[in-house]
Amino acid sequence: MCFLDVVMQFIMYQDNIIVNYEGKPAYSIIFDKDYSALSEALSDIGLQNKRFMIISDSNVGSIYLYDLIQLIKPIARSVKSITFEAGENSKNLDTVKMVYKSLIDNKFDRKDIIIALGGGVTGDLAGFAAATYLRGIGFIQLPTTLLAMADSSIGGKTGVDFMAYKNMIGAFHQPKLVYMNLSTLNTLPKRQFNAGMSEIIKHGLIKDADFYTWLSKNLNDIKALDYEILKQMVIRSTEIKKNVVENDPKEQGDRALLNFGHTIGHAIEKLKDFSLLHGECIAIGTVAAAYISYKRGFISKDELYRIINLIKACDLPVSVSSICAEDIYNTTRLDKKMQSDKIKFILLKEIGNSIIDTSVSKEEMLEAIEFILE
Numbered sequence: 001m002c003f004l005d006v007v008m009q010f011i012m013y014q015d016n017i018i019v020n021y022e023g024k025p026a027y028s029i030i031f032d033k034d035y036s037a038l039s040e041a042l043s044d045i046g047l048q049n050k051r052f053m054i055i056s057d058s059n060v061g062s063i064y065l066y067d068l069i070q071l072i073k074p075i076a077r078s079v080k081s082i083t084f085e086a087g088e089n090s091k092n093l094d095t096v097k098m099v100y101k102s103l104i105d106n107k108f109d110r111k112d113i114i115i116a117l118g119g120g121v122t123g124d125l126a127g128f129a130a131a132t133y134l135r136g137i138g139f140i141q142l143p144t145t146l147l148a149m150a151d152s153s154i155g156g157k158t159g160v161d162f163m164a165y166k167n168m169i170g171a172f173h174q175p176k177l178v179y180m181n182l183s184t185l186n187t188l189p190k191r192q193f194n195a196g197m198s199e200i201i202k203h204g205l206i207k208d209a210d211f212y213t214w215l216s217k218n219l220n221d222i223k224a225l226d227y228e229i230l231k232q233m234v235i236r237s238t239e240i241k242k243n244v245v246e247n248d249p250k251e252q253g254d255r256a257l258l259n260f261g262h263t264i265g266h267a268i269e270k271l272k273d274f275s276l277l278h279g280e281c282i283a284i285g286t287v288a289a290a291y292i293s294y295k296r297g298f299i300s301k302d303e304l305y306r307i308i309n310l311i312k313a314c315d316l317p318v319s320v321s322s323i324c325a326e327d328i329y330n331t332t333r334l335d336k337k338m339q340s341d342k343i344k345f346i347l348l349k350e351i352g353n354s355i356i357d358t359s360v361s362k363e364e365m366l367e368a369i370e371f372i373l374e
Helices: 003-011 038-044 058-075 093-105 120-135 146-152 182-187 190-207 209-217 219-223 227-247 254-259 262-271 278-295 301-313 325-332 362-371
Strands: 016-021 024-032 051-057 078-084 113-118 138-143 157-162 165-172 177-181 345-350 353-357
Touching: 016 227, 024 227, 038 058, 038 177, 051 058, 051 093, 051 120, 058 078, 058 113, 078 093, 093 120, 093 157, 113 120, 120 138, 120 146, 120 157, 120 165, 138 146, 146 182, 146 190, 146 227, 165 262, 177 182, 182 227, 190 209, 190 227, 190 254, 190 278, 190 301, 190 345, 190 353, 209 219, 209 227, 209 301, 219 227, 227 254, 254 262, 254 345, 254 353, 262 278, 262 325, 262 345, 262 362, 278 301, 278 345, 278 362, 325 362
Parallel strands: 024 177, 051 078, 051 113, 113 138, 138 177
Antiparallel strands: 016 024, 157 165, 345 353
């Protein structure tokens, strides 16, 4: 039995993970099959008799909002809710203003709580509102998409898009609790589930070669939504991100490794006017970053195409059309990850080992971009 199999058998029986911030326990990530233990979890961290504002989108709210309100009511002073139109186009300051107004109208104070119920858009937006209302109030993450579970609900990054620039306005604000009801993945549209796989593949590529291999071996069960396999996958992916953000909570160093595939991916997302999902763009960006890693001699051609084939097997795109290479390159120059006029590009030194590189040339980037253009 390989090391990863032993680890996977162990984490199957974990119900929560503690995330530290500045060396001290900050919040728990709870993994469950439903929301039945949520009220107890809130009470355990002293959140009884609070006002709760649940923020959700029109898709998720229609499925889970009513039942969630009924679950929380017995321990709450009051439970209010806001639902916004689903989609990246709602991730803006206008929606945040709507949240502020509702919080003010309902007399929320610094001891009250925002609950983000939904995917990455909801979590980022609700977290930003929590970070900035009254200079910061508490919030809870209830991620309902694979992408949010694997990535955006962990680590305290919050924000909204501005003038079509991804997450241009934001703040670091740690949640008080992340509660993952893994059964919500059963109601997730297949395209959304696939998009989440791009972030999970990323975690294996940058930090854990055994996990990357495990994903390939278990892909059929993952796609069949086998609960125990999904639980193992989400927990391991969560552990990888937890370890990175604990060591670098405000992205001053190695946390930038989590941006593997994002430099070109974000540019594609903007140029396609968000018609592609975030995870789909990251999948394409991953191929481009892997290509540069291959051309640098870090990974083999066989390893490059194994990455491409795994992404394809997850029904994710590996190329893009109707945009030109120069436009993609120029858009990467506007990314918030620029530093001293240089792009911090994440490359694979080998599978499971990534590096931050600021020496990637325009010629290298354009060659990689041409590789992913149809």
